[in-house]
């Protein structure tokens with residue numbers, strides 16, 4: 001009888017971080033595309049845009065003005081999803097096991113949201129920035145993490161988890177091209193992160209080891225899903241990747257959060273971020289859209305939360321075949337299960353083979 | 365002290381179907397929009413398009429031709445994500461508790477995928493179809509469900525769960541405007557559905573009742589989230605909705621699957637589908653994009669799978685403020701937790717107030 005062919009036969013892979021499955025249909029990459037195409041990003045963006053509300057010195061939507069900053073710049077989000085002060089929400093449970101008690105569960109959520117400009121230059125993106133300037137971005141994240149942790153400790157602020165992320169490109173809902181990310185700080189650990197912590201905990205109880213520590217070892221032996229590597233980090237297409245060119249940057253040794261980073265780790269992360277995003281841009285010769293973010297220990301973590309945390313970053317890019325054709329996670333994916341059209345190994349192989357020099361810059 | 369205001373203060377709501385939380389930030393609806401805009405759908409589509417590979421009599425991508433069908437038409441997907449025949453995948457566990465045994469979990473997946481044309485007319489959509497023709501669509505789904513169940517029973521085909529769905533509009537990755545849906549039949553219950561079954565089971569053990577049965581009762585008392593109602597079905601914006609105008613059509617009485625539908629239920633479902641999608645089109649005066657699908661009992665279900673199943677449909681539409689401005693579930697949503705900008709009650713209220721007559725048709 002024929003052998004199962006992972007590069008052609010449909011299979012499901014288990015994601016131990018989220019405790020869920022994804023469907024892999026490698027032969028589907030062959031189908032024709034008649035649907036929506038993304039508009040490729042504009043190729044001539046000025047270094048300074050007087051209409052941009054993130055450029056140095058400019059007015060913001062809500063009135064105030066930005067300082068003439070020369071490196072990174074952090075400010076409170078003008079349209080924050082959570083706020084520090086709001087009335088407390090009384091416990092809703094009547095104690096009588098009513099239908100409402102059973103089915104309507106709600107918590108008030110306080111916190112704060114920040115915007116982090118990566119550079120004063122309007123027309124840069126992470127792959128176009130110097131490694132030393134990305135080092136500064138990481139230091140800025142680190143500073144924010146430490147500062148909010150201190151405010152929680154000293155001033156009793158409702159800050160428990162800091163979700164640092166970047167939406168890049170109009171395809172990822174980014175409303176401003178100026179290089180920037182966000183950081184939302186909440187009094188609760190968000191669902192995705194708390195699911196990872198559950199998985200870390202379960203894994204530790206079962207194997208007396210760290211899930212991501214073991215996974216790093218496995219990938220370093222296997223090598224088929226490694227895209228990049230340096231002393232401190234591994235860039236891999238995880239075995240259970242959902243998005244076509246999804247990657248993870250994982251610390252090689254246990255590091256709970258950026259607050260624990262050495263300067264060497266900061267340099268190494270800056271270098272991985274640069275090299276990975278250059279490959280991304282080169283893949284389809286476009287300014288490659290993605291959402292990316294950091295997963296790490298909650299602020300002021302102790303006990304299991306500190307011991308189980310393992311710094312990593314997720315990159316979720318939507319493009320599938322070209323600068324204009326993306327993967328849609330719709331219908332079956334929303335109702336049934338995520339589905340992908342090429343294997344993680346195929347994606348890693350393509351990314352690995354790409355040049356480390358930014359070709360796209362030449363076309364700008 | 366001030367009272368908590370659910371229409372303004374941030375809170376998290378629990379989704380008992382998926383066992384996860386979503387963040388609600390009602391004040392966010394006020395922020396300005398500078399990002400990507402969808403291209404509104406073309407307004408003059410012909411009844412027959414000679415280039416469409418779904419129109420009656422036309423050639424398909426892979427060669428064959430469609431019959432000159434006059435009602436609905438079902439055929440096997442030319443680019444099926446799963447196939448009936450593929451080599452079996454041997455169990456991968458070495459039994460030695462290696463890192464691979466711990467972290468690399470995989471299953472082969474067989475099945476079959478179908479396309480269901482809702483109408484021979486290229487330029488119709490569900491809200492523009494007659495209720496009697498939607499009745500026929502439901503009968504077609506029912507026929508497929510029964511037929512595949514029979515093939516599984518009699519011919520040992522690898523068919524366990526039939527996921528029926530529709531992606532409508534280019535914003536939802538739909539590659540062809542011709543009114544059609546899909547049905548993917550797998551030998552495993554997909555993640556989303558099996559998570560619902562886990563929740564049904566947990567709820568039954570805790571309360572000796574059906575989760576959706578109790579939820580229907582609650583919504584019928586509360587009424588603030590009901591959009592439409594008839595003898596057999598309720599259309600609600602669920603308390604835990606993620607997408608701005610997400611809805612569920614839920615059977616009022618326990619009905620495991622479409623195979624169990626009476627003619628009256630089929631008529632009532634056709635009517636709800638029509639009325640709901642007309643409201644959707646009227647909301648932003650556009651052909652409203654969405655992914656929708658049916659959740660129901662697995663094929664040939666017995667025992668708990670049959671007893672816990674409760675027929676319902678989910679509608680996941682992406683639009684937020686207009687025909688061209690959608691909600692992006694990106695950055696924070698992917699890394700942290702889904703977030704929405706208006707409450708379920710606000711969304712239900714807007715949908716409820718909309719006319720039941722299709723205004724958009726006049727603009728076509």
Ligand SMILES: O=P(O)(O)O[C@H]1O[C@H](CO)[C@@H](O)[C@H](O)[C@H]1O
Nearest residue numbers: 327328330331332333537538539
């Ligand atoms: O099968 P279609 O319509 O070509 O494809 C669409 O629906 C599928 C099922 O939801 C998705 O996997 C695809 O990403 C999407 O583009």
Ligand SMILES: O=P(O)(O)O[C@H]1O[C@H](CO)[C@@H](O)[C@H](O)[C@H]1O
Nearest residue numbers: 173174175691692694695696697
């Ligand atoms: O805050 P922005 O960039 O305006 O908004 C973007 O990112 C947010 C956080 O991921 C999302 O909730 C929004 O839907 C998206 O458009």
